[in-house]
Amino acid sequence: MIARLHPTAIIDPAAELDSTVEVGPYSVIGPGVKIGAGTKVGSHVVLDGPMQIGCDNQIFPYAALGAISQDKTAKPDDPTSVVIGDGNVIREFVTIQRGTMKEFDTKRGVTAVGDRNWIMNYCHIAHDCQIGSDTIFANNSSLAGHVEIGDWVILGGYTLVYQFCRIGAHAFTAFSSGVAGDIPPFVMVQGNPAEPRAINKEGLRRRKFAAVDIEAVEEAYKLVYRSGKLMADVKTELVPLAQANAHVKTMLDFILSAKRPLVR
Secondary structure, eight states, X not given: OOOSBOTTOEEOTTOEEOTTOEEOTTOEEOTXXXXXXXXXXXXXXXXXXXXXXXXXXXXXTTOEEEEXXXXXXXXXXXXXXXXXXXXXXXXXXXXXXXXOSTTHHHHTTEEEEOSSOEEOTTOEEOTTOEEOSSOEEOTTOEEXXXXXXXXXXXXXTTOEEOTTOEEOTTOEEOTTOEEOSBBOTTEEEETTTTEEEEEOHHHHXXXXXOHHHHHHHHHHHHHHHTSOOOHHHHHHHHHHHHHHOHHHHHHHHHHHTOSSOBOO
16 A cells, blocks of 8 residues: 555555655656655655665655666666665755666666664665765765765865765865765865865764774874875874774774775
């Protein structure tokens, strides 16, 4: 049974909606879409499968989620999908597209969005992106394919992120940032191309980080970005700092696993 379904909505019989889901006027939900309890779908929304949407999400008018990606290699019958977690707010005209076969061995062709994310108007999340939880994407932020975004990241309005870049947890981009490299956890960047400015100190305070941890992260930041040392030497000198502080270890692990150059 589907409750609170507007009579003008078109829902494929192969879609699976919890009985508490609300669907607004003129929305279209295709086969292979699964929606969990308490999710509200506004008017004129288009949801294409295969896609799994969790519980208590709010999807605002004109969002288009789950469409085949804009990658030219993508085919409609590829076994790819979108997976969206719980408690997300997805505002007007947001687009989130299916994964591709290019990383099927590692990501199973999934574009993934975690929990409690706040995704504002006109944001675009391209194929194979991996989004954590508790992020904020301000208006018109756009991610190219294969981007990875950690928990608690904030993207300022009109931020553009190049393909395969990673942005670590608690990082922050100013408005109109052009990100073409990896941003380590806790780092704030600004400009196009984006350059590091400081650590996200105020964000960490709001999230109740201890003063000693913020100080340790700032010391690591200065070593990476202000010491003028070669990155090989920086990595070596970060090791004892990482051994003494778990958050610095998070930074070091991110740097050691980089596949693209850091934003510098």
